[in-house]
Amino acid sequence: MTETFYQEFEVFSKRTPNAAFTHQFSLLAPNKEMALLMAQENFMRREPVVDIWVVKRTDVRGLTPDEKQMLTRLDNKDYRTTKGYGYLKKKWRHYEQQMLDEKEIMSWQGGDSK
Amino acid sequence: MYDATHLFEPEVMTEEEKLARFTERIENGEKIEADDWMPAFYRDTLIKLISMHGISEIMGALPEKEWVPKAPSLRRKLGIMAKVQDEMGHGQLLLRVVEDLMKPYEKTRGDLMDDLFTGRLKFHNVFHMPTRTWADAGTIGWLVDGAAIITQTNMLGASYGPYARALQRICAEEVFHAQHGESIIMALAEGTPEQKAMIQESLDEWWESLLMFFGPATKETTGTSKQDITIAYKIRTKTNEELRQNFFTKYVPRIQSLGLVIPDPTLRFDEESGQWIYAQPDWSEFKKIIQGGGPRSKERLALRRTSYQNNAWVREALAETMA
Amino acid sequence: MTEQERTALAALLYQLADDDFLYAFRGSEWLGLAPHIEEDVASSSIAQDSMGHAAMYYQLLEELGEGKADALAHVRLAHERKNSILVERVNGPGYYMETPEYDWAYAVVRNYCYTLAKKIRIDALKNSSYAPLAVAAVKINMELYYHLLHWQTWFTQLYQATPTARQKMDAALEQVLADFGDMFDYGEHGDVIEEMRLIEGQGILLDRWYQTLTPTLVELDVTLPEMRMSSNGRNGEHSADLNDALSTLGEVYLIDQSAVW
Known part of the structure; x- marks a missing residue:
């Protein structure tokens, strides 16, 4: 042994x-x-x-190689992401405003909204 | 989490299909993980390669530790202590990788140690050699580790994910080792005539071992070589000879710049072939050394065996505390 | 500072420096040989830290005009050394390069008892009247939490593991206590050291050591063997083990003391 x-x-x-x-x-x-x-x-x-x-x-409960199939997704979920709302940029331009994109919003940390 | 696997028909694949899928993944540059399906020859090649690598780190700690207490200043004592610690640490990482690979065979770290003691598990030729002077500690740090860096960086992209990740950690620390070795060598090379003689003598003693470190160019030289399989399955990319040539390119100019003479009058770079021409080491001697017939093989194994057996009671005692 | 005071201060610094120097050396002899690879790596850090602490004390001596730190560490002969007997003792029979028969129970008990003593001394030194020493003590203290936790865990786990382990731990404790008598001794300059308030009195520290250790011993149902003084290392009285240790530690340095290594 x-x-x-x-x-x-x-x-x-x-x-x-x-x-x-x-x-x-x-x-x-x-x-x-x-x-x-x-x-x-x-x-x-x-x-x-x-x-x-x-x-x-x-x-630790991990995934077996077989169970990793549960991680697969179809690529049809742009409604979940900003990618699905890109057209707003042009729209806002029409109203002479800028779109609040991720870069802009994330720059507001600390309450510093310019 | 609710186990839903019984709801699905497991995908039934023949062995041929599994192998084809595996080969495709390797060719796509995907990483194979510990619990993925892999063919036995891939698993066995990895076990053999990584257990030899891991146990060499552990055995490699022994020749260097001889110089830890003797290191000639407080700072040198600290530096070499940290280096020997890293070698053991690299052994730990690599043995963990092998232990996971050996699971289907129900083997553990204890079996690896037994294989070492019975001579079934070999370790690198360089760690069978004596370290006679402080300069040898420097040579190991600078040139043996330099050679090790060349072979290890060659496998950083290994197809087996856990090995690649262990190598990432190891290579990052090897940078410190290389500089630690350079620092010792530089001090000796710039020192007294006795110190200079010490380092030249060390280079003379170690040169052949350094060339052997990369292994034979072809299996015809010694009868065995795993390099074809390891290259085909993307565990490594370069052949033994390509690695040895890299070593010459990186280190020959540096060695010579310190005023040291390489003990091979035939060594030269051939512009036409783009290759270094050098005197072959004695490959029959290489074979003898890794089979346990080197100058310090028996003593180092005895030291490892004694300490392992003397401490068996500690492992047995703590096994009782497992919860 | 009078000449007598300077001598007393140096004597205390030599005790601290030589203690950690030899303790780290004994720890470094275990490199590659510990019972478990993960533990080999972890305890090596403790040996390194301790060598680092020795270097800090030798540096304080250098600043006091005693000579170069490396020379103080490597050249002084056994009768000039002020370390306690406990730290100079071999790890077990056999040379570290050949077939050392090292005893892990002895390592654990020695390291635990020593680290506890070191912690108590360091806490006292944080209030030393010699400011550079107080500053060093605050720094060194930062690494002692881990050292103490490490050896305390090993000490209690081995004592609670198997009858064999307990028996080995008892034997080791007996052996350690037989050499422990000079641990808190300040040697021949003790009176001046205490008068100058470089550190609290040796009796107070020894009591504190007993008090800190007692709850652990009670929990483990261990009776502390009698503490003895085999000889007083603080006065330069040492065993043959120290001579062997010093010739190894200085082997390369002594080839050429004026060379740069």
Whole structure:
């Protein structure tokens, strides 16, 4: 019989307070406390990190190759995106106004609406 | 999540269709992931390649760690400690990739260690060699790692996604290793006559091993070579000889610029063929070394085996804490 | 500062510097040999941090006019060293390059007991009357949270794992405590060190160490063996282990001390 080599943990980390958690890699550890002790030094020795998650791999429910079929979509959903409303640009021009596009709207952060 | 898979007829594909689909994905430049279907020869080639790569990192930590306590300043002690740590870290990444590939065979890290001890799992020729002086630590950092960077960057686009991602991490750290090695070599090359002699002697000692590192040009040289399959399935792009030629192009001018003499009087760049002409290393010696007959093969394996066995109680104890 | 005070300050700095230098060295001998690859990588960071701390203390000595930091680390003979006996002890029989029979239980117990002592000293040094030392203490303290958590986790998990593990941990604790007696000792300049308020009194720190350790021991149902002083490293009295360690640590540096390496 071969030796037990613990269990697999998936390691996630945040680089900055505003960043989303990113998957880093996996490691073998006997339990989650040990997994946490190993995580930073194994995968983030040289980069900033503000938070870490370790998740036992058996607790992750992913997609089987077959189930990945559920991710397929028809390319007929431009009503969900700005692409379906591009004609407004010309319309607004007629009213001598500019369209509020994504770039414009996202520039309003911090209440600074010029 | 509700498991709806039973509602659908699984797509029934013959083995031939699966292989055709797989080959098509490879040709389209798609990445194969751990739980995707793959033909046994692809899986087995990856297991063989990556387990050798991974275990070489782990065995490679041993010759370098010999010089960690001896490093000649506080800063050098820190630098080489960080480097040996990275080697073990690279071993960790690669072994994790292999462990996932070995799952269908119900094999684990323990089996890899057993394969190493019984000689079924080989490691790179360079890590069978003695490191006799501090200059050897510099040569390993600069030139052995330089050779490793050339072979590893060649596989950054590997068709197997987990390997490609591990290599991304590894190559990013290799940049530090290369500069760490250069820094040691530069100090010796600019130092006292004794220091200069030390580095020249080290180059003389390591040159043949460096050429061997890339492997034989064709399988006729040593009887085995996996390079055809690895190229056909886009695990790597260049042949052993192309990589060796790259190494000459990148490193020969740099070595010579430091006033060092390469111990091969026949070495020259042939403008006509665009190739470096060089004296072949002794390939029968190469074969002997990787089969465990190198100058330090037995000692390094014994060291690995002793520490592995002495610590077995720790792994057994912590296995009890698994929850 | 009087000459006597300067000597006392240097003595304390040598104790701190030599402690971390030897502790980091013993940690580095484990590189590549830890029980688990992930742990090998993680504990290497602790050895590196500790070597970094030693370098900071040697730098303070250099600034005090004691000589170059690298020379202080590599040239001084065993009888000039002020580290505690615990950190100079070998990891187990056998040379690190051949067939070392290292004991992970001893590593865990030594590292845990030492790190706890280091944490208590560093907290006290944050209020040192010697400002450069207080500044260094604040910096070093930042890395100790991880070191302590790391070894505390190993210490408790191994004690709670299997009868074999517990037995090995008990034996290791016995061995560590037999050398622990000089850990908080300030050596022959102790009175001046305390009068100058470079650091709190040795009795206070030792009590604090016991108090901090007790809840863990109670939880694990462990009785602390008797603490003994095999010899006083703070006064330069050392075991043969230190001679061997120093000849390895200085091997290349001593080939040519004036060369740039």
